[in-house]
Amino acid sequence: MNNVLLKVNGKYFGGWTEISISAGIERLARDFNVTITRQWPSSGENLETKIAVKNGDLVEVFIDDDVVLTGYIESLPIRYDAGSLSMGIVGRSKTADCVDCSAVPKQYSNSSTLQVIQDLVEPFKLNVSNQSTDAGSLSIQADQGDTVFDVISKIMGLKQIIVFDDEQGQLVIGDIGSDEAKTALILGVNILSGDAEKSIKDRYSDYFVSGQSIGDDKNFGKATLSSVSSSSKDEEILRYRPLIIKQSGDSNNGTCQERCEMEKTLRASKTREATYTIQGWRQGDGSLWKPNQMVVVDDPLLGFDSEKLVIAEVKYSLSSRGTLCELKVGPVEAYLPEKKIKNS
Incomplete structure (x- = not known):
């Protein structure tokens, strides 16, 4: 059972006809959007057009007994046409501020x-x-x-x-991938659909990182600036596509080379991202799918041979298509934050 309830001001609200709840490791605030649609009464009687909540109210979002989001209501959309009226509640985690x-x-x-x-x-x-x-x-x-x-x-x-x-x-x-999923994603078993762009538009053949090193009396006899640079090559990109990056702060050959390798690895890893749609929101043991879990993916069509990937994003949805879960997955290296060095 996947029953979504919103708890606001001590009251529970449910019966939603459409639901979307998203969480991930590349964002700081998860969000939700729920809608209830009603038909206009044929008798001409008044139709209730308000939900007893207001913007700014604290809200807890539950899937059955599991809290999945705690935050604030941010909008209360109302839409109608000749035959129906829809009312919604939209909000984000407390961390949205x-x-x-x-x-x-x-x-x-x-x-x-x-x-x-x-x-x-x-x-x-x-x-x-x-x-x-x-x-x-x-x-x-x-x-x-x-x-x-x-x-x-x-x-x-x-x-x-x-x-x-x-x-x-x-x-x-x-740390990335600090939890383990209980259920594998397997083509022909629980994967309803898969989607992977496999794009190389953000990859380059040659990475060049340059910066400046601040000298001192010990190293250079007096305080001075000297230029440093490093390069790295992505052998899988066959045509010439250079990317030059200027490193801020006090750089050295080591930090410049590290930035080169990081850019190459991150961009190559992003190419292997995929999004899977599966039925239901829970794994085989009854627990919800969650971001930052390592999951085994067996999908030869997208090039995964029982490979462990990290779940970067989870979206629980309910619509005319049914109760579905979208899981964005990729190699751990695809989600390492952009490497920075300390400013002097």
Whole structure:
């Protein structure tokens, strides 16, 4: 059974004719959109055109007894035509404010990664859970005009971690693929449809990264700037397609080469992304499909031979097509945050 209920102001609302709930590791806030459609009464009697909730209300979204989203109602769309009226509720996780709103400009020096992120989200009354094996410490600047998510994105690049939201609307610092799916995705068994672009438009034959290294009295006799650069080649791209990247901050040959390899690997891995549609929202053991789970994919049509991939995005949907789950999957390397280096 997959019954979706919204709990608002102590009351439960259900009976939706269309449902969409999405969560993923490439976003900071999950979202939902539910709709109920009613026919105009032939008797001409008044039809109730309001749902007893309002924008800004705190909402919990349940699938049966499982909470899948905690956040706020953001819109209440109403649409009608000659034969029917539809009313909806749309909202996002509590973490949506971190995506939309500005961070307080501030310098953090050699601070715990957990403490920095907690400080950034504290004005929004959010908590942070550290599930990463190596969150460590860092120095970073929250610049004027940065959103909270902008600063968190910088942190992800520095520490090569991911930050996403959980079912309670709180932030999670995690490692990619830290959980295991219980059910495999198998062509001819539970896969209804598969979709993969396999595009190379964002891949290049040659990657060049250049930057500047700041010298000092010890290394160069006096403070100075020197140019550094590195390159890497993607042997699978046969025609000449160069990409030149300027590295910010204090660079060296090692960081430039690391950026080259990261760009090549990430872009090649993105080529292998796929989206699968399956029946129902639960795995064989009854648990919901969730983002950041490693799943075995056996699909020779899309080139996967019992390969372990990470679930980057989950979308639960209900419509005239039935109760479906869309799973966006790809290699772990496809979701590593863009590597950044510390500014001096």
